[in-house]
Amino acid sequence: MRVLMLGWEFPPHISGGLGTACLGITQGLTEKGVDLTFILPSMKDDGKSQSEAKLRSASGVPISHALKKAVEQVRQQKKHDEFTELLMRPVNARLHPYGYDYSQSVDANAFNGDDIAEISHFHGGYKDDLMDEVYRFSTAAAAVVLEENAKKKADVIHAHDWMTYPAATIASRLSGLPFVAHLHATEFDRCGDNGWDVIYGIERDGLHAADHVIAVSERTKRIAVERYGVPEHKVSVVYNGAFLNEDIPTFEIPEAIKNEKRVLFMARITFQKGPEYFVEAARLVLNEMPNTRFIMAGSGDLLPRMMKRVAELRMGSQFHFPGFMRGKNEVYRMYSMADLFVMPSVSEPFGIAPLEALQCGAPILISKQSGCAEVLPAALTVDYWDVRRMADRIMDCLNYPVMAQESLRQCQADLQLLTWGRAAEGILQAYSHVCPNA
Amino acid sequence: MPSVCFYFQVHQPYRLREFRFFDIGVDNDYEDVEKNRAVMQKVAAKCYLPMNALMLELIKRHQGRFRISFSMTGSFIEQCLEYAPEVLESFKKLADTGCVEFLDETDNHSLSFIFSEDEFRAQVARHRKRMEELFGQKPRAFRNTELVYSNSIARIAEDMGYDVVLAEGVDSILDWRTPDFVYHPEGCGRIKLMMKNHKLSDDIAFRFSDHSWEHYPLMAETFAGWLKGMKGGSDVINLFMDYETFGEHQWADTGIFDFMRALPDFVLADPDFDFLTVSEAADRYPARGWIDVPYYTSWADAERDISAWIRNDMQKDAFRALYECQFLAARVDDSELLEDWQRLQCSDHFYYMCTKSAADGNVHKYFSPYKAPADAYVNFMNVLADFRIRLLAKVGQ
Structure with a gap:
């Protein structure tokens, strides 16, 4: 089984939750004997891969005129097909709605001519020109896919999140390989109903062009079906996992602050993560337990607003903003110091952070709107908007550590089942829908 | 017979090092020693030493007719002792001429009077003691x-x-009056009030090197001419400014030293004019009226109020948190803790948190060691959290 994977993050090349998940997935699949090549926009030269999967950068790839023309054709064709697609969808989504199959007519070598149009270049990550990068990545990544496929015949293209969907769509058309879209987060998770329609459009096109979709939770599957119109049978749910055999270093809590209680929020400080609910809950807790220390670690567009609010509520002496954590060790250290980790996400497709918190021995309180709550039945949950209840829950945990510890113990037991190996099995299962020899 | 009264403010804050959340409860070393040393030595070389030499030269040349006043903060003096003792020696030499007066202020350059009269009085008393010991005044x-x-x-x-x-000679307070007389503060008995002539002071302190200013380049002769034009309508012209204006805010190549070197000659060329120190001027001239200032004014920013330090919520929160420690600090007798307590009160920490934009924002930025006001807030609150933990531990003992 050979998989060509397209992703936007991979540790150590820009690593958020998506990168972590991609690492886990490649590790899980590689252990199952899958031959896997991971294609991402750019790689730092010094970065050493943490995985056995082959990493390939889509930067520095020569792109021929022939390929550019073919890519353009696919894009044009897609436009023409929009009406056709509309008519055809009710019939059967597993039929190729695009009229003709390029793989029959196009030889991959035809794109390797001497007429180089340009050499691709990406800086990767999420900069201002992200849309431009996404657009150009679709050509460069297609070139890499074709080249890899020519080297050794692949079975499936597996793409992570919308940034890579256009690339996977084109690569799939040009190579004839089936396309599996992995849905880690949607625009509705990130922005609620105020998302950007361009991204929604890309997501929707990608999910419809895909031969199969993997959602990271039932919650996400529901969004794919209800809000993107993806046929239910085309979506499999595969939960993320935790790196269970990772060594978690132990940290001594300094003597001077041993008796303090610490409540931690650690995520991107954006709408999706619900930081304002944490701040408001903190206010309620501090009214009752003025010596509790709250920590909002991370960075994001809402950080200045959160700081302003904390200052406004005059609780800056108990509420800290340590910024972006520098390296894994600091992340672990933060979790280890916490008496409670809170993830009040407004909409969390899965949420790997609570798993990490559990591994470091921090009890968790997560929003009911979090995908990982589906696999952590013993976790303490609360509606993200229910600030009063969140505050009560936090105080319960601090006042009755025994209760928090019991929840922690059960969650840790459930965590043992959440391996990346199990996730890999689910993914292979999903592959079998679209490629017979999986 | 109008007098010119120069008073120079000499101050360097103790800048904090980057104090992270992980440092709370672990490390109680708050100061950025490297930076403080570097700044002190840089400003000593560019401003304090050459300007003190110039002042000494002028005092000697004019045989006591050139007279000036200084106010210097405790944190400046302490950093001098540590990083640039020769600067303090040169100030002592100036003091020995008898033509230099030293004023009192809060030792820590703090805003303590807003929160605690006791703390305020203690800081002023400490400063008074320091002046006596250092300069015999x-x-x-x-x-x-x-x-x-x-x-x-x-x-x-x-x-x-x-x-x-x-x-400060705030326009809205003075209304039709000029700052160029000695006054009485409203509600007081014998104490006198002298107010800064902000136009003339800022011509030197801020506009001197401003190329877009209509009077650029400012010549000593021109400036002296302005002063002379005030004859008859003023008793004492108060030119109050940061001492760091000379050589640091305005670099030597702007000609600021040459300006100061020449100015006394032009002023004293008119026998009606002389220079006086602050107390001398207060002694010589009678109070011409009463000035009522029911709210706080200052010499900072366009507003000339305390909004440079206490306006936005970050500043208010930090102030609250700081002075919440007051009652704990009053109960400890630990020299290290008390030293930290005093240094944390330095108003500069709050100045860095100011979020005003436009011209004033740029001035704040110029002085700030932080990238953004929020960084200043976060860092200060971390330090304060650690400090409070130490205080509580000490009180608990």
């Missing part, structure tokens, strides 16, 4: 941190035995 004049002033501050200063107190 018992200051008779008081200026509060950043020229922050109100009727009540004048009242406390009078109660503490001062003869004169300084303030």
